[in-house]
Amino acid sequence: MMMIRPIEYRDLADLLTLASKSGIGLTSLPQDAATLSARIKRALKTWQGELPPSEQCYLFVLEDRERSRVVGICAIEVAIGLMEPWYSFRVSTQVHASKQLNVYKSVPMLFLSNDHTGHSELCTLFLDPDYRYGENGKLLSKVRLLFIAAFRKRFMQRLIAEMRGFSDEKGRSPFWESIGRHFFSIEFAKADYLSGIGQKAFIAELMPKHPLYIDFLSEDAQKVIGEVHPQTVPARRVLESEGLDYQGYVDIFDGGATLEAEIDKMRVVKHSRLVKVALTETPICLDAPSLLVANDNYQHYRALLVNTALYDDRLPINAASAAALGVEQGSMVRILPLTAQEKA
Structure with a gap:
């Protein structure tokens, strides 16, 4: 029997095993015992009512009860961006026009944004590859929404889910190669890891503050803006079926789509x-x-x-x-x- 429950300290070893299978791009599940232990502690303090909303995080595990083994994890951050800045790129346009030359052109741009500050977030969704069958993935993803529906007052007005962006089998992200590498001068995997263990100051220090012309990016990078990793496609479909959708915000590292919705309009809250x-x-x-x-x-x-x-x-x-x-x-x-x- 597969069952969802809140995380416990005894799950740390299984959590590290899951992290070792997650690969590059899942920043909230780093292969770091100290970081994961601290996250478990924060989740338990959340349930015990010892933290303000800005620090609260609910962490759930999917347990194979027959084997007493944790095979999946998912989480909800109650209010993002209140303790440290939350960055996204907003995909928008800028108009270049000349009446004299009779030229009018809409140019796609990336704008650095903190627009999701104060929203609740679905995050840290990962299922052991050996258990990616049947409806295990839907159970792991949707249970967070059912929990929000049951305890609605503990969450914010809007909900987002930052989806893992595209990277190839070698962990190479074309979006990172076209943008991040030029500003950070480090590999995508290292930036991903540093962000995952909470060392995010470098983002604010080094990210470009001015809008970026998408047409200046490589063709491969342009193609993956707003897309997700192949392994993340099923998770995206599940969330879209519940009312979350892409509204033009992407991850600053890999260009993955951010889905969002008003909580009270979602299917799980209504039905x-x-x-x-x-x-x-x-x-x-x-x-x-x-x-x-x-x-x-x-x-x-x-x-x-x-x-x-x-x-x-x-x-x-x-x-x-x-x-x-x-x-x-x-x-x-x-x-x-x-x-x-x-x-x-």
Whole structure:
């Protein structure tokens, strides 16, 4: 059984193993024990109510209960950019015109931006390659949205997700080669690592403050602006199905798309709902719709996918699923069906 729960200190070893498989481009999952340990500590302090919103981060893991092994991770930052600047490139245009020459041209530009300051952020999504089958990826990605719906007042008005940009099999980013290298004089992998362990002062010190002409970039760099890494395409589709979309902001390192939305307009907020548990000895039907189910217990949050159908506005689940969720007959749980489009 695959189950979502809050991270614990005992997960550090598994987290380091996941980090070793993540490759270049996932800045929030560095191969650094001290950084990951500090992040676990910050997440636990968030649940304990010991941090202000500007420092809060919820960190969830996907656990293979049969093997007692963490195989995935995802997170929510409550309010970004309030402790240190949050940078993005905004893709926009500048008009060059001459009435005398009868010339009018819109030129695409990159503007350094802090526009997402104070937004909540979906981040740190990574699933062990050995578990990229079935609906594990959807469970890991969507559970953050279900948690936000359950505890809406703890989050901001808008939500973003900075997606991993394109890099080749050797970890080379054409966007970085065309921009970052000229200002930082270091390899993409090193800049990515420094950002991941929290050493971000160099970004403010070295990033260009003036708009950049996209036409001056290499053709390869221009092509990947607003695109995502091939392994990130499924995650992008899942988030877009929930109402997040690309509005012209990209990552300053690799040019990956940033998706965003108003939280209250998202599908999960509108359509997730509470139902009562009905324990049953009948095996769960694999042909039934997949439902994301969570116990809405803030301190002991648990979520999993079940294949079952509502009956008289009750959720039939077996004893094993109820035990994993920490619920019993008549308990209230929050559910969200996967869309028909995703099941196709």
